[in-house]
Amino acid sequence: xxxxxxxxxxxxxxxxxxxxxxxxxxxxxxxxxxxxxxxxxxxxxxxxxxxxxxxxxxxxxxxxxxxxxxxxxxxxxxxxxxxxxxxxxxxxxxxxxxxxxxxxxxxxxxxxxxxxxxxxxxxxxxxxxxxxxxxxxxxxxxxxxxxxxxxxxxxxxxxxxxxxxxxxxxxxxxxxxxxxxxxxxxxxxxxxxxxxxxxxxxxxxxxxxxxxxxxxxxxxxxxxxxxxxxxxxxxxxxxxxxxxxxxxxxxxxxxxxxxxxxxxxxxxxxxxxxxxxxxxxxxxxxxxxxxxxxxxxxxxxxxxxxxxxxxxxxxxxxxxxxxxxxxxx
Amino acid sequence: xxxxxxxxxxxxxxxxxxxxxxxxxxxxxxxxxxxxxxxxxxxxxxxxxxxxxxxxxxxxxxxxxxxxxxxxxxxxxxxxxxxxxxxxxxxxxxxxxxxxxxxxxxxxxxxxxxxxxxxxxxxxxxxxxxxxxxxxxxxxxxxxxxxxxxxxxxxxxxxxxxxxxxxxxxxxxxxxxxxxxxxxxxxxxxxxxxxxxxxxxxxxxxxxxxxxxxxxxxxxxxxxxxxxxxxxxxxxxxxxxxxxxxxxxxxxxxxxxx
Numbered sequence: 001x002x003x004x005x006x007x008x009x010x011x012x013x014x015x016x017x018x019x020x021x022x023x024x025x026x027x028x029x030x031x032x033x034x035x036x037x038x039x040x041x042x043x044x045x046x047x048x049x050x051x052x053x054x055x056x057x058x059x060x061x062x063x064x065x066x067x068x069x070x071x072x073x074x075x076x077x078x079x080x081x082x083x084x085x086x087x088x089x090x091x092x093x094x095x096x097x098x099x100x101x102x103x104x105x106x107x108x109x110x111x112x113x114x115x116x117x118x119x120x121x122x123x124x125x126x127x128x129x130x131x132x133x134x135x136x137x138x139x140x141x142x143x144x145x146x147x148x149x150x151x152x153x154x155x156x157x158x159x160x161x162x163x164x165x166x167x168x169x170x171x172x173x174x175x176x177x178x179x180x181x182x183x184x185x186x187x188x189x190x191x192x193x194x195x196x197x198x199x200x201x202x203x204x205x206x207x208x209x210x211x212x213x214x215x216x217x218x219x220x221x222x223x224x225x226x227x228x229x230x231x232x233x234x235x236x237x238x239x240x241x242x243x244x245x246x247x248x249x250x251x252x253x254x255x256x257x258x259x260x261x262x263x264x265x266x267x268x269x270x271x272x273x274x275x276x277x278x279x280x281x282x283x284x285x286x287x288x289x290x291x292x293x294x295x296x297x298x299x300x301x302x303x304x305x306x307x308x309x310x311x312x313x314x315x316x317x318x319x320x321x322x323x324x325x326x327x328x329x
Numbered sequence: 330x331x332x333x334x335x336x337x338x339x340x341x342x343x344x345x346x347x348x349x350x351x352x353x354x355x356x357x358x359x360x361x362x363x364x365x366x367x368x369x370x371x372x373x374x375x376x377x378x379x380x381x382x383x384x385x386x387x388x389x390x391x392x393x394x395x396x397x398x399x400x401x402x403x404x405x406x407x408x409x410x411x412x413x414x415x416x417x418x419x420x421x422x423x424x425x426x427x428x429x430x431x432x433x434x435x436x437x438x439x440x441x442x443x444x445x446x447x448x449x450x451x452x453x454x455x456x457x458x459x460x461x462x463x464x465x466x467x468x469x470x471x472x473x474x475x476x477x478x479x480x481x482x483x484x485x486x487x488x489x490x491x492x493x494x495x496x497x498x499x500x501x502x503x504x505x506x507x508x509x510x511x512x513x514x515x516x517x518x519x520x521x522x523x524x525x526x527x528x529x530x531x532x533x534x535x536x537x538x539x540x541x542x543x544x545x546x547x548x549x550x551x552x553x554x555x556x557x558x559x560x561x562x563x564x565x566x567x568x569x570x571x572x573x574x575x576x577x578x579x580x581x582x583x584x585x586x587x
Contacts, residue, residue: 037487037497041412041424044405044468048427051465055442056430058449133342136335148339150573155346157569158353161528161546162562165554166349169356174366176352204345265435268528272550282437289441289533299445302438313433 021046059306062299075300082107108284108301115281118195118270119263122202123210126259127252129203130210134251135244137211138218149215152208164201164272171197171273193275201269209258217251218244253316261309281305350566357559374560381557383545388561390456391525391541398463399521405464406471406520407513411505413472414479428469439466440533447534455539462534463524470523471516478512479505 021043066072078084082105087097137145155163170176171191178188191197221244229239267282279287285305288298357375361368378384413424431439443462447454482505490500506513528543535544546558 037415038412038420040501041409041416044409044412044472045424045427047405047465047468048431051443051446051461052427052431055439055446058445059438059442062445129342133339136339139335142335148343151343152346154570154573155350156526157522158350158566159526159528159543159546159562161543161550162353162554162558163349165546165550166353166356169352170349204349207342207346261433261435265437267437268547282435285437285441289444295445295448298441302441305435306438309433309435 056306059299059302062295063303064300066296075297076304078297079108079300079304081105082109111279111284112281112304114278115264118199118202118278118280119260121199122206122263123256123260125199125203126207126210127256130207130255131214131252134211134214134218135248138215140223145219149212152211156208160205161268164205164269167197167201167204168192168272171200192273193277195274195278197273198270198278198280201273202263202266205266205269206259206263209262210255213254213258214248214251217248221247257313257316260312264309265305353559354563354566357556357563359556362556374556375564378557378560378564381555383540384542384555384557384561387540387542387545390459390539391543394456394460394463394541395521395524397460398467398524399517401460401464402467402471402520403513403517406468406516407475407506407509409468410472410475410479410509411501414476428472431466432469432473436527436529437533440530443530444533454534454536456535459531459535459539459541462530463527466527466530467520467524470519471513474516474519475509475512478509482508 063075064071064073066074074084074088081087083097083102084105086105087102090097090100090102136142137148139145168175172178173188173190173192175191177191182188225243225247226239229243230236234242264280265282265285266280267286270278270280271283281301285298285301288294288301292298358370358372359367360371360373409424413421413428416424434442440462443458443465444454447458452458486504486508487500490504491497495503526543527541528547531541532544532547535541537548540548542561546554549555549558
């Protein structure tokens with residue numbers, strides 16, 4: 001029998017809740033009339049309150065309190081100035097941090113800027129590689145299109161950590177690429193532990209998320225529109241620019257969201273391929289929580305991340321108000 | 330020429346996607362432990378796989394959690410979708426927002442927030458907490474796969490069944506469920522694969538004592554991955570491929586019959 005590791009009161013509360021719920025459900029279901037189907041979503045609503053709403057509120061609570069549970073904005077100031085805590089301690093001891101040469105710490109801000117920049121580059125590269133791929137696959141006279149889309153999905157079945165590690169065995173100093181270069185008479189190249197390696201890993205992992213929505217939105221298009229454009233004298237290029245591309249924009253928008261969001265917060269890829277030289281915002285959050293054990297600062301960083309994502313989603317909604325971008329599913 | 334260039338481009342992109350996978354599968358047959366040097370063909374890693382306790386444990390955790398989470402999420406999500414579909418506009422919009430929150434939140438924030446919940450309530454992290462987390466992130470995807478099927482359904486068949494004397498639970502199983510079954514199956518499969526592949530959320534909601542394959546790989550990554558792990562992932566990859574081929578063939582046959 002497995003050890004549940006739960007405190008006794010939690011088990012009692014859960015059992016009581018379950019019992020109340022089952023009794024309610026049976027009473028409701030046994031009556032024929034006046035039953036509302038909308039009641040079926042009650043368990044889900046309760047579940048989401050416990051496991052989504054309350055955890056989010058907890059993040060906010062920790063972000064605005066200090067280790068003693070008192071309200072404070074220090075965590076956000078520490079985000080802006082990573083030396084804030086240290087300088088405060090020094091000031092408490094009667095020193096003047098500014099006179100001692102301690103200025104504003106830029107670690108957190110520069111990590112955020114770096115992550116945004118890397119995620120932006122990753123999104124642009126994915127778009128440049130993925131758009132033509134989606135376009136070619138969605139062509140009407142290309143019979144293999146649907147099969148090829150499946151081929152884009154299959155790699156995602158292999159654990160993404162293992163795929164990233166497989167890149168390491170390709171890029172290492174003694175890796176396959178370097179062995180190949182040396183045997184061809186070239187000198188070794190340092191391929192790992194730099195920005196390009198991290199970028200490569202990110203593009204590799206997130207490219208399918210750009211291809212699917214674009215493929216969906218192009219293959220859904222009414223082919224007669226392109227035909228009409230051609231009949232009216234537009235060339236291939238003009239048809240693409242004036243018809244196909246504008247109609248595929250919802251797909252592009254949802255592709256950008258689906259690549260950019262995980263790219264900003266990834267924390268495994270930079271750690272492996274960047275070798276710790278390239279910390280991204282996801283790493284910072286993880287490290288603050290688990291290594292530095294500072295839940296308050298970690299929560300503040302998570303909150304900032306969430307707000308940034310919501311803001312960018314709001315911006316994208318403006319471009320694609322219907323929210324119609326063909327999703328992956 | 331134009332066609333050839335397009336095909337060539339697609340071939341290159343797919344090559345890029347499959348290179349690391351090929352490397353992994355080839356390395357799983359390598360006699361030596363090295364990640365870069367070929368030391369002859371062997372099946373040692375496959376033989377050792379089944380006696381590797383850590384990997385077998387992680388495999389057990391991964392698969393049982395994926396199955397349990399998929400079952401729970403499918404029941405919870407299907408009921409929820411039926412309920413939400415029958416709601417008036419305002420509460421419906423509210424519930425859909427609630428469903429969209431976890432899908433727009435980055436994994437790391439979901440993981441961290443659930444971790445805080447468990448730390449705050451002093452529930453020790455382990456198998457159960459990981460299962461709860463997986464159910465939480467799976468359920469919205471089930472709802473989103475079931476919803477379209479509900480929208481296609483005739484609005485009045487449920488009420489007709491009730492008028493003819495069916496109890497709500499009878500109507501649920503004999504009227505609604507058969508119609509939305511394809512969506513339910515898609516949702517269940519999606520939930521299963523998402524849970525099978527999850528790393529970030531599991532990482533924050535479990536303890537080092539209970540590991541799934543992803544967190545085990547993560548903990549081994551710095552010391553170097555054991556080649557047995559490559560063997561396991563190659564096996565799982567092939568198993569999933571075969572499953573896909575069977576499903577495809579079946580659906581093709583069904584199409585032929587019609």
